[in-house]
Amino acid sequence: MRRxxxxxxxxxxxxxxVHSALINPIDYNAAPPNxxxxxxxxxxxxxxxxxxxxxxxxxxxxxxxxxxxPATGLFHVGYLYSGDGGNxxxxxxxxxxMVTYHDVSTDPMFxxxxxxxxxxxxxxxxxxxxxxxxxxxxxxxxxxxxPIQWTIDYTxxxxxxxxxxxxxGGANFTKLTEGPVIPGPxxxxxxxxxxxxxxxxxxxxxxAALDSTNGSWYVIISGGLHGSGPSMFLFRQYSPVxxxxxxxxxxxxxxxxxxxxxxxxxxxxxxxFEVGNVFSLDDEGYNxxxxxxxxxxxxxxxxxxxxxxxxxxxxxxxxxxxxxxxxGSVTYEPSMAGKLDWGVYAYAAAGKILPxxxxxxxxxxxxxxxxxxxxxxxxxxxxSDFPVDQQGWSSSLLTARELSRGTIExxxxxxxxNETASWRVIGxxxxxxxxxxxxLKQVIAREARxxxxxxxxxxxxxxxxxxxxxxxxxxxxxxxxxxxxxKFFMMTASLTFPSSARTDGSLKAGFKILSSAHxxxxxxxxxxxxxxxxxxSNSSAVAAITPGILTNNEAGRLRLFDIxxxxxxxxxxxxxTLELTVVVDHSIVELYANERxxxxxxxxxxxxxxxxxxxxxxxxxxxxxxxxxVWEGLVDAWPGRS
Ligand SMILES: *[C@@H]1O[C@H](CO)[C@@H](O)[C@H](O)[C@H]1NC(C)=O
Ligand SMILES: *[C@@H]1O[C@H](CO)[C@@H](O)[C@H](O)[C@H]1NC(C)=O
Ligand SMILES: *[C@@H]1O[C@H](CO)[C@@H](O)[C@H](O)[C@H]1NC(C)=O
Ligand SMILES: *[C@@H]1O[C@H](CO)[C@@H](O)[C@H](O)[C@H]1NC(C)=O
Ligand SMILES: *[C@@H]1O[C@H](CO)[C@@H](O)[C@H](O)[C@H]1NC(C)=O
Ligand SMILES: *[C@@H]1O[C@H](CO)[C@@H](O)[C@H](O)[C@H]1NC(C)=O
Ligand SMILES: *[C@@H]1O[C@H](CO)[C@@H](O)[C@H](O)[C@H]1NC(C)=O
Ligand SMILES: *[C@@H]1O[C@H](CO)[C@@H](O)[C@H](O)[C@H]1NC(C)=O
Ligand SMILES: *[C@@H]1O[C@H](CO)[C@@H](O)[C@H](O)[C@H]1NC(C)=O
Ligand SMILES: *[C@@H]1O[C@H](CO)[C@@H](O)[C@H](O)[C@H]1NC(C)=O
Ligand SMILES: *[C@@H]1O[C@H](CO)[C@@H](O)[C@H](O)[C@H]1NC(C)=O
Ligand SMILES: *[C@@H]1O[C@H](CO)[C@@H](O)[C@H](O)[C@H]1NC(C)=O
Numbered sequence: 025m026r027r028x029x030x031x032x033x034x035x036x037x038x039x040x041x042v043h044s045a046l047i048n049p050i051d052y053n054a055a056p057p058n059x060x061x062x063x064x065x066x067x068x069x070x071x072x073x074x075x076x077x078x079x080x081x082x083x084x085x086x087x088x089x090x091x092x093x094p095a096t097g098l099f100h101v102g103y104l105y106s107g108d109g110g111n112x113x114x115x116x117x118x119x120x121x122m123v124t125y126h127d128v129s130t131d132p133m134f135x136x137x138x139x140x141x142x143x144x145x146x147x148x149x150x151x152x153x154x155x156x157x158x159x160x161x162x163x164x165x166x167x168x169x170x171p172i173q174w175t176i177d178y179t180x181x182x183x184x185x186x187x188x189x190x191x192x193g194g195a196n197f198t199k200l201t202e203g204p205v206i207p208g209p210x211x212x213x214x215x216x217x218x219x220x221x222x223x224x225x226x227x228x229x230x231x232a233a234l235d236s237t238n239g240s241w242y243v244i245i246s247g248g249l250h251g252s253g254p255s256m257f258l259f260r261q262y263s264p265v266x267x268x269x270x271x272x273x274x275x276x277x278x279x280x281x282x283x284x285x286x287x288x289x290x291x292x293x294x295x296x297f298e299v300g301n302v303f304s305l306d307d308e309g310y311n312x313x314x315x316x317x318x319x320x321x322x323x324x325x326x327x328x329x330x331x332x333x334x335x336x337x338x339x340x341x342x343x344x345x346x347x348x349x350x351x352g353s354v355t356y357e358p359s360m361a362g363k364l365d366w367g368v369y370a371y372a373a374a375g376k377i378l379p380x381x382x383x384x385x386x387x388x389x390x391x392x393x394x395x396x397x398x399x400x401x402x403x404x405x406x407x408s409d410f411p412v413d414q415q416g417w418s419s420s421l422l423t424a425r426e427l428s429r430g431t432i433e434x435x436x437x438x439x440x441x442n443e444t445a446s447w448r449v450i451g452x453x454x455x456x457x458x459x460x461x462x463x464l465k466q467v468i469a470r471e472a473r474x475x476x477x478x479x480x481x482x483x484x485x486x487x488x489x490x491x492x493x494x495x496x497x498x499x500x501x502x503x504x505x506x507x508x509x510x511k512f513f514m515m516t517a518s519l520t521f522p523s524s525a526r527t528d529g530s531l532k533a534g535f536k537i538l539s540s541a542h543x544x545x546x547x548x549x550x551x552x553x554x555x556x557x558x559x560x561s562n563s564s565a566v567a568a569i570t571p572g573i574l575t576n577n578e579a580g581r582l583r584l585f586d587i588x589x590x591x592x593x594x595x596x597x598x599x600x601t602l603e604l605t606v607v608v609d610h611s612i613v614e615l616y617a618n619e620r621x622x623x624x625x626x627x628x629x630x631x632x633x634x635x636x637x638x639x640x641x642x643x644x645x646x647x648x649x650x651x652x653x654v655w656e657g658l659v660d661a662w663p664g665r666s
Pocket of ligand 7: 493642643
C-alpha cells in the first residue's frame, strides 16, 4: 500500500488548537459530538499513542528505509510521509535504545518526491548501511506515473529503482544525478502487476547457490505478472558503486490467487506481492547460518477488476529453502507460512538487521537481531471516512518486534500437528510419541518490553481465578479488583484450559478491556474455530454518529497443541497454556500470544472512565486464569517533542 492521505495538520494549527482547547475543552464524560464536524486538529490528543513510532503530525505510510548508521550505531526508522504543504516522501527518526526516538530533523522528511527520476512519488526502499564511499545508500522505488494497481494495466516506466546517499547524519538523502539503476522489469517479464519495494541483503546461502563472490549484495523487488501471479524478482550487485544490477530471475513465484495449504493459516498469496523481505534466523535472532525466512504483503480481491482498489491485503511470513535449477537459477519454496499480524489494518512490514554492535544492542547486550515494524492504517487504507483532518494525524507503526526461529517442544504427535500450516515438524520422538515443531517466534523488542515494566507508574497483579458459569459475561463479579486509571498499559495473563475445552463449542475466555458503562472491548480465545478475537462492536461511543470509526471484529487463528506432561512421569497430556500479552497505547491495541501470534487493531474508546478491566467467560468449561499483571504507564517514546 503506498497511498498516504494528506492531512491538514501543521504545527501552527496545533498551537492554535492547544489555545482554543484550553478555552473549550472536549468533555470525555459526556456523549461525543459528531467528530466529523469539529475543527481541524481539535481531537489531536483524543487517541494519540505515546509509546509508538509515528510522525509529529500528518499521515504515516509504509515503514521502510531502516538502517543502523555504522558511524554512530544509531538505528534509523524510516516511513513514507506526507507532511506540511502536501510534500511527500520519506521521513525518519533515530533510536539508541529501541524505546525512545528522535526525529532526524525538525522536519523529519529526508527525501522528497519531485526529482527527475521520481516526479510523482517516492515509494518504499531499503538502505545499504555502508554503501557508496562507506555512506548509507538508499535504493528506493522512484515513481513517474500513477495510478499503479495490480487490478489495472501496468504503465511502462511507472516504477523504477534509484539511488540516494545519506548526508547530515541521515537528515537528508541526496539523490544521485543519474537515471534509475534498475529502470524497470526486465524483458520478457514486463507485463507486471507491480515492481517496487527493493529490499537489499547479503546472504552466504545465496552466494553459494548462485556462485557469487562472497559478500555480494542482492535485491529482491516485489510484484507479480498479469495472468500468472505474484513474484519476487532477484538481482545481484554488478558494479561496486551499485550502479548496475544483474537480473537473476523470479526468485519466488506463486500461482495467482493461490493459498498456502487450504488458506487457514496464511491467507492467500493473492495477485501481487509487496514489501518482500528475506533474511535468515536462528533461535536467538538474525544469523546467516539459520533458516531462510521472508515477510511480504499479498494483495487480492474477490472480483477480478475493481480499478485501483485491492479489497484484501495479507501480511505474511514464510520459511523455506532455496532450490538450484539446472539452468543455474535459484528459486524459493516455503515449508511453512503464516500471518505476521492478523489485524486487517496491519500491513507493509519492513524489517532490518539490528547488529549486536548497534547502540541499542550494545546497551542491552542483545545479539544480532532482525527487527520488524508494521504499519497500522487508521483509515482502512484510505477508504474509510475517519475524521483525519479533525485529528491532524493518521495511522501509526506498531511496536517493534524481534523475529527469531521458534521451537515448540514435547508436542503430542496427534492430528493437530500434521497440517500444511504456520509450523512444521522438525523432530519426532516415537518413544514418547511427541514431535518438535518449528515456527516464527515474534516478541516485543526486548528493550521496549523491559521499559514498559521498569517505567510503569503503577503495577498490580490480580489473584488467580477460575472462570466458570458463575463468572460468565452476564454476571457482575468479573471485574478486576484494580483497574488502570489511564489507557496506557501492558498486561500479561496465562489461561489454562482442560482437554474438554476442545469440544465445548460455546466456550469463550478472556478479558474485557477499555471498559465502562458506555463502552467495552472483548478480547478472548475460542476453541470452536481456534481463534483469538477482538470484539469491537461496543468499543466506541463515537461510532454511532461519526463515520469511519470501524467496529468490525478482528480475529486470528492460533492452535494450542497438546503438550506431553513436562514431568515426564506418565502418558498424560495437557492443552498448551495460552500466554497473552496485551499492549494498550490509548487507541492502539496489540494482542500477542505464545510468542507466535499477533493481532493488532484500533480501539477508539471515548469516555474517560473506559479504563476498567474484567474477566470474560462464556460456556460450560472452567478456565484457570493466572499470572495476571498490569504495568500502567508505558513510556514516552518522543522525549524530544514538546
Ligand atoms: C481542514 O482541513 C481540510 C483538509 O486539508 C481543509 O480543506 C479545510 O480548509 C480545513 N478547514 C479549516 C477551517 O482550516
Ligand atoms: C537535501 O539537500 C539537498 C542539497 O542541499 C536539497 O536540494 C534537498 O532539498 C534536501 N532534501 C531534503 C529532503 O531536505
Ligand atoms: C498485460 O496483461 C493484461 C492482463 O492479462 C492484458 O490485458 C494486457 O494486454 C497485457 N499488456 C501487454 C502490454 O501485454
Ligand atoms: C480468489 O479466490 C477466492 C477464494 O476462492 C475467490 O473468492 C475470489 O473470487 C478469487 N479472486 C479472483 C479475482 O478470482
Ligand atoms: C531445507 O531442506 C532441508 C533438506 O530437505 C530440510 O531438512 C530443512 O528442514 C529445510 N529447511 C527449511 C527452512 O525448510
Ligand atoms: C503425522 O505424520 C507422520 C509422518 O507422516 C505420521 O507418522 C503420523 O502418524 C501422522 N499423525 C497423524 C495423527 O496423522
Ligand atoms: C451466565 O450467568 C447468568 C447469571 O449468573 C446465568 O443466568 C446464565 O445461565 C449463564 N450463562 C451461561 C452461558 O453460562
Ligand atoms: C456526521 O458528520 C458527517 C460530516 O458532516 C456526516 O457525513 C454524517 O452523516 C454525520 N453523522 C450523523 C449521524 O449525523
Ligand atoms: C505430571 O503433570 C501432570 C499435568 O501437568 C500432573 O497432573 C501430574 O500430577 C504430574 N505428576 C507428578 C508425579 O508430578
Ligand atoms: C505409556 O503408554 C504406553 C503405551 O500405551 C505404555 O506401554 C506405558 O506403560 C505407559 N507409561 C506409563 C508410565 O503409564
Ligand atoms: C504462572 O507462570 C508460571 C511461570 O511461567 C507458571 O509456572 C504457572 O503455571 C503460571 N500460573 C498459572 C495459574 O497459569
Ligand atoms: C521513565 O521514567 C522516568 C521517571 O519517571 C522518566 O523520567 C523517564 O522519562 C521515563 N522514560 C520514558 C522513556 O518514558
